[in-house]
Amino acid sequence: MQRINILYADIFGDRIGGGQRSLMDLARSLNRKRFNPIIVCPEAGKFIDLIRSYSITVEIVPMGTFKTINFISWLSTFNKLTGLVKRFEIDLIHANGLRAAIYCGVMAKYFKIPLVWHVRVLESGGIAERIAYFFADKVIVNSEIVGKKFTGWKDVSKK
Secondary structure: OOOEEEEEEEOOOOOOOHHHHHHHHHHHOOOOOOEEEEEEEOOOOHHHHHHHHOOOEEEEOOOOOOOOOOHHHHHHHHHHHHHHHHHOOOOEEEEEOHHHHHHHHHHHHHHOOOEEEEEOOOOOOOHHHHHHHHHOOEEEEOOHHHHHHHOOOOOHHHO
16 A cells, blocks of 8 residues: 655744644654655754654745745745655645645645645634635634634635
């Protein structure tokens, strides 16, 4: 049986919050005979060190903010993520947060790979949130109240 390669993306590598703990627990609890987790973060740090202590593959890819327009930075990130998707033959992408969902969403659509977007914050992400929602095949929320912000959105019952 061929293992399923899952790319988990997070926007922090230097801190360990609730979202990072949850992502790490998901990745390390997988049956490694069936699934191969690969975690990508934008920088080295405590979170990366902890992931590596569980013998999970980690890749560093800078994922700059979308608050400023920096096409060169964005293209560099997309190019590096494309390389990861090809090298690890990714079957599923799990984006932990909004920025990760947008960066990985582009790759998911291009390579026709399912994208799961894990939403953990109540605050609106504005238009970026609509973009991530478009890219996502499935949306996971960490609470009922966070899920309510998607009420009335197109195809919400399918996601």
